[in-house]
Amino acid sequence: MDGAKRISLMCNxxxxxxxxxxxxxLSTLFLQGSSLKMITDTFFQFMPNLRVLDLSMSAMTELPQGISNLVSLQYLNLSETNIKELPIELKNLGKLKFLLLALMPQLSSIPEQLISSLSMLQVIDMFDSGISERTVLKDGLLSYDNEAWVQELESF
Structure with a gap:
């Protein structure tokens, strides 16, 4: 895989x-539509130029902390996964422009200030996600009916 620019492991x-x-x-990694349930924390350690990661329609329930190594990532698609919470490590993805979280009914928490810390973010799709009507609680996680969530979205 050393010289590969794109890898597609879709529907496996x-x-x-x-x-x-x-x-x-490696600049593009497509893993959508797979049986993928887990990625170890070290998997992304040596992928400094990965710009596109698509995990949509996979069996993922959580993201590895090692996703923070993807400092060049610009596009992250987690749509239609069973991920329950976004890791705070996503704050390290300073070049992220597209964050797709649509059709994620299990999504129940996003760390406080995560979205607003993604300064390059241009698109966030939360259509029909579990968090789409939720906001910030005192413990730093998102929950129902708080103006802080709307303010955070407005700030980006």
Whole structure:
């Protein structure tokens, strides 16, 4: 995978991605429509130029903390996954422009100030997600009916 620019593992039976593949030139990784349930924290460690990551329609229930290594990421699609919460490590994705969270009924929390910390963000799609009507609580997670969530979205 060392010289690969794009990898597509769509519609496969892979359930777990492990190890630390060295892919310095990888720019696009499509994993949508797969049986993927888990990615280890070290998997993205050596993918410094990854700009597109599509995990939509996978069996994922959580993102690895190692996603913070994807400092060049501009497009992240998590739509139609069973992810319950977004990790605070997403704050490190300073180049992220597109965050797709549509059709995620299990999504119940987003760390406070995560969205507003993504200064390059241009598009956030939360259509029919579990969090679409929720906002910030005192413990730093999002919950129902608070103006702070609307203010955070307005700030970006």
């Amino acid at each position: 039976q892979i359930e777990k991605l492990t190890g630390s593949p060295i892919c310095p030139n």
